[in-house]
Amino acid sequence: xxxxxxxxxLTRCGxxxxxxxxxxxxxxxxxxxxxxxxQLELGxxxxxxxxxxxxxxxxxxxxxxxVERVFSQHNVRTVMGTAQASGIAALxxxxxxxxxxxxxxxxxxxxxxxxxxxxxxxxAFMVMRLLRLAGKPTPADASDALALAxxxxxxxxxxxRLAAAAAKNGxxx
Amino acid sequence: xxxxxxxxxLTRCGxxxxxxxxxxxxxxxxxxxxxxxxQLELGxxxxxxxxxxxxxxxxxxxxxxxVERVFSQHNVRTVMGTAQASGIAALxxxxxxxxxxxxxxxxxxxxxxxxxxxxxxxxAFMVMRLLRLAGKPTPADASDALALAxxxxxxxxxxxRLAAAAAKNGxxx
Numbered sequence: 001x002x003x004x005x006x007x008x009x010l011t012r013c014g015x016x017x018x019x020x021x022x023x024x025x026x027x028x029x030x031x032x033x034x035x036x037x038x039q040l041e042l043g044x045x046x047x048x049x050x051x052x053x054x055x056x057x058x059x060x061x062x063x064x065x066x067v068e069r070v071f072s073q074h075n076v077r078t079v080m081g082t083a084q085a086s087g088i089a090a091l092x093x094x095x096x097x098x099x100x101x102x103x104x105x106x107x108x109x110x111x112x113x114x115x116x117x118x119x120x121x122x123x124a125f126m127v128m129r130l131l132r133l134a135g136k137p138t139p140a141d142a143s144d145a146l147a148l149a150x151x152x153x154x155x156x157x158x159x160x161r162l163a164a165a166a167a168k169n170g171x172x173x
Numbered sequence: 174x175x176x177x178x179x180x181x182x183l184t185r186c187g188x189x190x191x192x193x194x195x196x197x198x199x200x201x202x203x204x205x206x207x208x209x210x211x212q213l214e215l216g217x218x219x220x221x222x223x224x225x226x227x228x229x230x231x232x233x234x235x236x237x238x239x240v241e242r243v244f245s246q247h248n249v250r251t252v253m254g255t256a257q258a259s260g261i262a263a264l265x266x267x268x269x270x271x272x273x274x275x276x277x278x279x280x281x282x283x284x285x286x287x288x289x290x291x292x293x294x295x296x297a298f299m300v301m302r303l304l305r306l307a308g309k310p311t312p313a314d315a316s317d318a319l320a321l322a323x324x325x326x327x328x329x330x331x332x333x334r335l336a337a338a339a340a341k342n343g344x345x346x
Contacts, residue, residue: 079256094219
């Protein structure tokens with residue numbers, strides 16, 4: 001299973017592709033951060049994000065897209081931009097017929113570190129370990145995008161197995 | 174000047190096109206509400222909104238797009254969807270090279286009724302009056318989209334005149 005993780009944001013939008021399956025080693029396919037200038041109009045920033053996400057989906061052919069679920073934060077202006085960037089990720093995925101999964105930050109932290117309250121450092125450390133990288137991915141947005149993708153590989157896999165088991169069970173009745 | 178007003182929302186997204194200029198009568202070109210089912214995935218809903226907005230821009234050829242500026246509200250889930258739908262409007266406008274103006278709800282209310290705290294009824298009444306309609310546009314999302322477009326025709330016009338005057342003044346120096 002190949003997952004494109006997106007840590008949404010207007011100024012920095014983390015993107016990371018991870019390949020793997022539950023119980024098997026994970027592999028880093030690609031990671032980057034899409035940056036857009038705050039000098040640009042909102043629409044231009046969203047267009048730039050859309051264009052890079054389209055390119056990544058074509059180039060890396062993920063099976064699904066995982067996006068961080070946005071919550072209200074202290075800074076209302078930031079959360080609006082985050083919501084808008086996450087909407088673009090959902091739009092691009094839907095256009096390509098890809099399923100989109102959303103995970104909360106604590107689900108992602110728990111998935112990669114076993115602790116839903118892990119800090120950024122710990123998440124970056126575990127991403128490095130799990131993907132057997134030489135160093136921690138930076139900036140945090142890149143690391144978070146990879147953690148999201150890992151979370152989806154594992155949870156998505158578990159969800160698929162549960163669905164398959166339920167289907168099998170249903171068929172037996 | 175022809176303006177497409179968008180009152181963003183996932184469940185109901187108001188769209189209205191108004192033609193006019195400051196000091197001249199306004200004309201209703203078109204109004205509707207884009208509805209998407211909450212049963213659909215977020216990406217599918219955003220795709221549907223994108224598709225209708227694209228069609229409206231092609232069909233009605235507005236000079237600019239006016240979108241309600243989203244603020245934090247009580248219901249975090251609603252505000253996320255609103256922000257995402259407004260992002261799609263900004264994206265589609267930018268793709269077509271159209272300027273996007275954002276106005277706060279109180280700016281819009283003040284523009285059409287003289288009162289920044291006017292209620293929905295009063296806004297709908299003034300939209301009906303200003304566009305010389307036989308009845309109030311319904312639902313409120315349709316009325317709000319038209320009010321946004323009217324606000325932009327007037328404020329955008331004033332801004333253009335100020336910019337033109339400033340340019341003229343600058344040229345004289």
